[in-house]
Each structure stands twice: as structure tokens, then as C-alpha cells.
Amino acid sequence: MNRYRGNAEAVRNLIRETEVHRDVYLDEEVFQLEMEHLFANTWVYVGHDSQVPNEGDYFGTTIGTAPILMVRHSDNAVHVLHNRCPHKGTRITTETCGNTGKFFRCPYHAWTFRTDGTLRQIPLAKGYEGAKLEDSHAAKGMNPVRHVHNHRGFIFAKLNDTGPGFEEFFGDSLSSIDNMADRSPAGRLEVAGGVLRYMHNCNWKMLVENQTDTTHPMVAHESSAGTAIKVWENAPPGAKKPMAVEIYAPFMAPYDFFEKMGIRVWPNGHGHTGVHHSIHSNYSMIPGYFDQMVAAYGENRAKAILDENRHNTIYFPNLMVKGPIQLLRLFKPIAANKTLVESWTFRLVDAPDTLLERTLMYNRLINAPTSVVGHDDLEVYERAQEGLKVDANQWVNVGRLYDPSEQADVTAETNGTTERQMRNQFRAWSKYMTLSM
Amino acid sequence: MISVTAPTDQELIDFVTREARLIDQHRLDEWLDLFADDGMYWMPLEWGQTDPRLTASLMYEDKLLLTIRIERLKGNRTFSQKPRSRCHHVLQTPQIDKRDEARNEYTTWTPMHYVETRYDEQQLYAAWATHTLAVIGGKLKIKLKRVDLVNCDAAFGNIQLFM
Numbered sequence: 263m264n265r266y267r268g269n270a271e272a273v274r275n276l277i278r279e280t281e282v283h284r285d286v287y288l289d290e291e292v293f294q295l296e297m298e299h300l301f302a303n304t305w306v307y308v309g310h311d312s313q314v315p316n317e318g319d320y321f322g323t324t325i326g327t328a329p330i331l332m333v334r335h336s337d338n339a340v341h342v343l344h345n346r347c348p349h350k351g352t353r354i355t356t357e358t359c360g361n362t363g364k365f366f367r368c369p370y371h372a373w374t375f376r377t378d379g380t381l382r383q384i385p386l387a388k389g390y391e392g393a394k395l396e397d398s399h400a401a402k403g404m405n406p407v408r409h410v411h412n413h414r415g416f417i418f419a420k421l422n423d424t425g426p427g428f429e430e431f432f433g434d435s436l437s438s439i440d441n442m443a444d445r446s447p448a449g450r451l452e453v454a455g456g457v458l459r460y461m462h463n464c465n466w467k468m469l470v471e472n473q474t475d476t477t478h479p480m481v482a483h484e485s486s487a488g489t490a491i492k493v494w495e496n497a498p499p500g501a502k503k504p505m506a507v508e509i510y511a512p513f514m515a516p517y518d519f520f521e522k523m524g525i526r527v528w529p530n531g532h533g534h535t536g537v538h539h540s541i542h543s544n545y546s547m548i549p550g551y552f553d554q555m556v557a558a559y560g561e562n563r564a565k566a567i568l569d570e571n572r573h574n575t576i577y578f579p580n581l582m583v584k585g586p587i588q589l590l591r592l593f594k595p596i597a598a599n600k601t602l603v604e605s606w607t608f609r610l611v612d613a614p615d616t617l618l619e620r621t622l623m624y625n626r627l628i629n630a631p632t633s634v635v636g637h638d639d640l641e642v643y644e645r646a647q648e649g650l651k652v653d654a655n656q657w658v659n660v661g662r663l664y665d666p667s668e669q670a671d672v673t674a675e676t677n678g679t680t681e682r683q684m685r686n687q688f689r690a691w692s693k694y695m696t697l698s699m
Numbered sequence: 700m701i702s703v704t705a706p707t708d709q710e711l712i713d714f715v716t717r718e719a720r721l722i723d724q725h726r727l728d729e730w731l732d733l734f735a736d737d738g739m740y741w742m743p744l745e746w747g748q749t750d751p752r753l754t755a756s757l758m759y760e761d762k763l764l765l766t767i768r769i770e771r772l773k774g775n776r777t778f779s780q781k782p783r784s785r786c787h788h789v790l791q792t793p794q795i796d797k798r799d800e801a802r803n804e805y806t807t808w809t810p811m812h813y814v815e816t817r818y819d820e821q822q823l824y825a826a827w828a829t830h831t832l833a834v835i836g837g838k839l840k841i842k843l844k845r846v847d848l849v850n851c852d853a854a855f856g857n858i859q860l861f862m
Contacts, residue, residue: 454753455753455754455755456744456745456754456755456852457755458744458755458757459852459853459854459855460854460855460856461854461855461856462856463856482778484774484776485771485774485776485777485778485779486767486771488776489767489770489771489774490767492770493763493766493767493770494763504763506763506764507763510767602854607755615752615753618753619752619753622752622753622754622755622756625755626755626756626757626758626759627764630757630758631757631854631855631856631857631858632742632757632758632855632858634767634768634771636857637779637857637859638777638778638779640779640856640857641778641779641857642778
């Protein structure tokens, strides 16, 4: 049944000013169109160049549901290739990462490709004389993704020629990635610690919306963060508050705290919570770190970098970055009702190891399949995925603190409990879904 | 100097077996009492992982964090536990890998299957449990329980109880 394919108007009608139709979460055809349009017209995060430090190093991942890989080429640039053999379609690499040397070799018929994707050699090449190889898709090799951009190590790619350029698409939102990298005295990040992978039986957008949902922590996470606070109340007087309690406790901050933290939206669906402060603002200082930052940047600049405590920054469509604790989460769509969440952590180059230790503890306590915070989030997403089957009401509300004068594609700051960033995402969703229809 | 009576192999085996039973029967306060005050529960993320601090783990928890988990399971607003999960261990006989009476350190290695259920879902996990035990105050206590999943690096849904 083609209700949405070839019908941009029907797709646009799924998004109203303050509500969205359930089909954006449930409908397999809408999901397929997201893969073909939304994830092709936007700049999607691929990986970090520290994952492929040496020539021939590769890392395999997906854009939407399509397998791709990034690889360090002999020109030292990171190239992004479609991960299939142009011959029969065989996926070239299956291990997540490795080093391929000077070229990729397909395990099926030994066709080989340079690390920029170009076809290097075909065994028994005589068999293709007069076989129109030069006119075929196969001759093009492992198709490179043409639009690739490296911003301070973060590799983004856009599959389609349509859609804006990198700078235009992200604009000022890059300040969150910049702040994360600036927190290294060397101004550099390295992926470190390993990736937590967490499977969710819900639509990927529920997770993206949750990142700027500031009226859920004290409700959904009362059982974990609230219990952590209660258990810690029994600690002997004067005991030093452990890192784990520092991480859990702010989830129980009152509404007022979240209202005042502020939300900033940017054009094209990007935005962040924590304009003025965040749940990461009051972590203990790590001994030696501030001195290193002052030595690298001078006192004023070092303070400015560390006073920026943004909470969650959404890079539309499916990336969230946490600058103050050097962590990102990638919400990988698998099906309308299935999402793989990858939570990656970074080392601040030249900073004390204790920072990475805290980053890893945060990731473990909040983002792991064994996390008591994650458990309750997943529970509410999965209940929503079920509850949306109710025909009597087919709409999801995103109207909190809606202002009829608010415009799409502007930069604006507002009350931290607004759902404006969710509306911002859906306006961008509508735009990039239909851009190539 | 307090003389410590070294546990027999059978006592070590009985301890590990009972530890799993307490989890399966939801006797989690008794279970927590099996840990030494500085005891840790560790579930690595990497195959053959050696570092719990600067490498990610699924769990690396001291008694405070384990207490938070156990207290949370009792709560009325613990939404992911409505309805509650149940679990079931099948252990091979624990093997005694190390007996160091002088240092009061005993290590056992126990291959196991662990089932966790909730609603209509039942998940099966295969793992090896490594217990590092010591005699403290005349009783065996857990210094470290390490659970290595065969598929430690797979993408899981919720794992809510204790393996």
C-alpha cells in the first residue's frame, strides 16, 4: 500500500504545529522513505577519525540502514565508501574495524579496490573484453560517498547531491563539538574505552526526542536516581560523595532547575539543552586538569571553555553529543520499531585519565543495557510503541510551551522545559523528507 | 594474628552454588551480604578484558551501587519492573582455580547459563562466572564476582537482574 511514496503532501501532513501523526513512528513505508530521503539528504555522523589513525585503517558502520565504511586513504584523508562489492553486492568488510593495507579484496571473486574505492584489479580480466564493463556500475568500484566532511575529527557524510552543504547544514551548532574538543589541552579527542550497544524495540525518533525532554528525568528516573540519593543519605557524615552519586543525583533536580537551564534551537533541526547550566555543571574538579587547561589556553579562555556545560546537543537527524563528559550517542534506525543505540566515549588528549574514567562510569550507569536509568527509558519507549496502536487517538503531542509566532529554521533560546526542539526536529524532518520527493 | 580456617573445596563450591540460588529466589539482601565491604561485581564488555577503569564495562559496581539496584527493585515507581523480571541459573560444578591460604584468596571458575524473563520474553545468556573469595570474620565473602558473557560485545536489550 503506497500511502506516502510519491506523495510529499501526505508526508507533510504527518507534522502539525504541535502534534505529529503516529505513522512517523509506526509505519514501515514512512520508515523506508526516511532511509531513502531523510538519511540521504542530511549530513549523518559516520565516525571519528581517531578510529582510523593509519593508512588502510577502516571502520564499518551504517547511514540509515545502508552499510558504509570509512577508511584512511594514502592521501591521509578519510574516505567514506559504500560497503558492497560492485560485482555481486557482497559486503566487503564485516569486522567493525581493521587494517586493509593498500586495497580491499572481495572475499567472493577477489576483485580488488583502492582505498578511495576505485577498481584496482579483476582476476581473469580478459573475460570482460567487449562485455561493456566500462559502461557498467561495476567499473565504478566501491562507490565513494561524494559528500564527506571532517570537522575536528568528526566525520559526517551526505549520500545525496541534494541538500545543503556541511557548514550551511550545521551552522552554529558545531559549537558543541568544538567545546568538547576544546576541553582537551591539546584540542583533540580520541575515541576510547569501547562502545556500548543497546537494542531498543522502538522507533529511533523516540530516542532523539528524549534527549531534550527535560520533564521526564524526575519521573521516569525516580526509581534509579531517587533511590541513589536515598541510599547515599545513609552514608556516614562527612563521607566524600562518590562519582557515581554525583552522576545520578542531578536526574532528580526539580522542574525549576530544568526550566532555568534553557534550550537553544538552531536551523535544520539541531538544538541543545543546558544553555545556562546542566546536570553536568557541578561535578568535582579533577586534580591537575584546570592547570593543564590554563597552560594551554590561558586562564580566561580555559574558564570560558569549562563554564560551557551544555547538556545534550542534537545533531539532526540521529546524533547526540555531550561535550562536558565527552560522550556521543548514535541512534541507528533498523526498522520502524527497532533501533540500535551506540554510546561512544572519548579521551581528551593530554588530560588526566580520571576524566575518561568518569566518562566511562557515566556511560555505564546511564547508557548500558545493564543501566538502571536506561531500563526505565527503554520501558517507556516500548510502551509508547505499543500504545500508539490505539486508533482512537493517532497523534503525539509536542506542544509544550508552543508559541504561535515561533518560526522554523531560526536560532532561538527559550525555557528549558519547552518541546520546541522536538518541533524543530519535526519541521526539519518534513523538509528533508520531501526535499527529494 | 587471627588464624583463619581455610575453606574446603566443597565449601567453596557450596558457596558459589548458594550465591546463584539467592539471586534466583530474589533474596537479594542476603545476596548482598555475601560481598565483602570492598567487594565488586564486574561484567566486562570486552572479550578477555583486563581493565575495568579505562575500558567500558556493562557493570562494575561496588556495594553502594549494588545496594541502589536492590533498593530500586523494591520501589513502587520502578516502571521497568512492572511486571517484575525473574531469573534462573544453571551452573556447571565450580572449578577451584586457585587456593592461596597464606593470602586468604580463593578463585573459582563456573560456566553457566542464565535465563532472564519478563512478560512473554525469555532471554538466554551463556557466561563464565569467576569468583574471588576470602574468609572474613569466619565467613566466605566475595571480593570480586566477574561475569564474562560469551557474547559480551553483542547489542542487548534490558538486562535487569544479576547473573
